[in-house]
Amino acid sequence: MTGSTQDGAQNHGAQDDGDGQDAASLGIRSISVGGRYGVHIGVGALTRLAEHVSEGRRVMVIHQRGRTDLVAEVVEAVRAAGGEPHVHEVPDAEAAKDVRVLAGAWGALGQAGFTRNDLVVGVGGGAATDLAGFVAASWLRGVDVVQLPTSLLGVVDAAVGGKTGINTAEGKNLVGAFHEPRAVLCDPTWMGSMARADFVSGLAEVIKCGFIADPAILKLVEADPAAACEASAPVVSELIARAVQVKADVVENDLTEAGIREILNYGHTFAHAIEQVEDYRWRHGDAVAVGMIFAAELAVRSGVLGQDVLDRHRTVLSAVGLPTSYAGSGWEPLRRAMGRDKKARGATLRFIVLSAVGSPQRLEGPDEQVLIEAFEAVAAP
Numbered sequence: 001m002t003g004s005t006q007d008g009a010q011n012h013g014a015q016d017d018g019d020g021q022d023a024a025s026l027g028i029r030s031i032s033v034g035g036r037y038g039v040h041i042g043v044g045a046l047t048r049l050a051e052h053v054s055e056g057r058r059v060m061v062i063h064q065r066g067r068t069d070l071v072a073e074v075v076e077a078v079r080a081a082g083g084e085p086h087v088h089e090v091p092d093a094e095a096a097k098d099v100r101v102l103a104g105a106w107g108a109l110g111q112a113g114f115t116r117n118d119l120v121v122g123v124g125g126g127a128a129t130d131l132a133g134f135v136a137a138s139w140l141r142g143v144d145v146v147q148l149p150t151s152l153l154g155v156v157d158a159a160v161g162g163k164t165g166i167n168t169a170e171g172k173n174l175v176g177a178f179h180e181p182r183a184v185l186c187d188p189t190w191m192g193s194m195a196r197a198d199f200v201s202g203l204a205e206v207i208k209c210g211f212i213a214d215p216a217i218l219k220l221v222e223a224d225p226a227a228a229c230e231a232s233a234p235v236v237s238e239l240i241a242r243a244v245q246v247k248a249d250v251v252e253n254d255l256t257e258a259g260i261r262e263i264l265n266y267g268h269t270f271a272h273a274i275e276q277v278e279d280y281r282w283r284h285g286d287a288v289a290v291g292m293i294f295a296a297e298l299a300v301r302s303g304v305l306g307q308d309v310l311d312r313h314r315t316v317l318s319a320v321g322l323p324t325s326y327a328g329s330g331w332e333p334l335r336r337a338m339g340r341d342k343k344a345r346g347a348t349l350r351f352i353v354l355s356a357v358g359s360p361q362r363l364e365g366p367d368e369q370v371l372i373e374a375f376e377a378v379a380a381p
């Protein structure tokens, strides 16, 4: 489905390679994803939406409930650029990643007479951009999407990289497509209204990037964990840029997760199991924090990682207030849910683990007893 609108004649989407020339004066930082599109972060980033709107182009703004001021700005920006705005609200958080919500969005596109050269714009946290991305990937087998992430987790991870999808009763993100956005635009002031717990949850993915690829991230968080939790702190801009760069470097070479992209899934095998078992009452980032502890426990018990790096996981994650333990209703439901992880092959579970900070590797088919011991270590308060 990826790139299915790159047929020149119908392609209204500017080829956005993230050079950021015009935006530099606005203080917008642009990170290119393989020269294919840019992630533009800074006050006034919304001005770049006009590059993707042309006279008469229909634009479906799919937004998370509660983002009404921003949606009004987006609608105005579309109108000012000559486009025809349409607005479709979806439920908050994980409730958006549901087949009935997807069908509702398809209905809205159908009613609006949406054609192959029209544009979807996703507005909200990672749940909304995952849904909007999949709506765009599936409508007419693929139309353009521009993502406007409003959460920390959204801008550093969910809106970047082209993984889109929804959940099913059987598990997290089981239906989806790889469909890259035309651009990702984020004005950091949008995050000012976030609840602290939601913002901190996004730090889990930032810290993940530190463990798998960029140790400077860990040092920045460790130096001042309180500042890392403040959306307006200067260090947060640096953390966002570094985390986006890690993701861009990985996905530019492996969009479809044929290999290296699996490292971005660090901590996610256990995390997705927690989310499903808890019926999505756990924040994704909180679950990823615990999932990284599980993966590190597994690595130590498998003899590939030193205890010092495991300890560092607990220290840095708890320093920003992220959870580091989870017992739930015991091992069995988690083990069943992990069997549906996309990295699994047949009955064999595959994990991303570290051998050192910045050195991820695959661990295939660990012994069931080692898995249970890792769980018991995570379950201990």
Ligand SMILES: NC(=O)c1ccc[n+]([C@@H]2O[C@H](COP(=O)([O-])OP(=O)(O)OC[C@H]3O[C@@H](n4cnc5c(N)ncnc54)[C@H](O)[C@@H]3O)[C@@H](O)[C@H]2O)c1
Pocket: 064, 065, 066, 092, 093, 094, 097, 124, 125, 126, 127, 128, 130, 150, 151, 152, 153, 154, 157, 158, 159, 160, 161, 162, 163, 164, 173, 190, 191, 192, 193, 194, 195, 198, 201, 202, 284, 285
């Ligand atoms: N596609 C990917 O590569 C990828 C990567 C990471 C995570 N994800 C997905 O992203 C989702 C998690 O993203 P998330 O943490 O943004 O969760 P979310 O979208 O559920 O948002 C969390 C909460 O923050 C609120 N919120 C968002 N922006 C806000 C703002 N500016 N002000 C006030 N409140 C705001 C939302 O309304 C929601 O209540 C999960 O579904 C996860 O699976 C996808």
Ligand SMILES: O=C(O)C(=O)C[C@@H](O)[C@H](O)[C@H](O)COP(=O)(O)O
Pocket: 157, 161, 163, 172, 173, 205, 257, 261, 262, 264, 265, 268, 342
């Ligand atoms: O971009 C990726 O690749 C990731 O794995 C990033 C993760 O943070 C993200 O949560 C992703 O949605 C998980 O993907 P899944 O394939 O395990 O569903």
Ligand SMILES: [Zn+2]
Pocket: 157, 205, 268, 284, 288
């Ligand atoms: Zn994630």
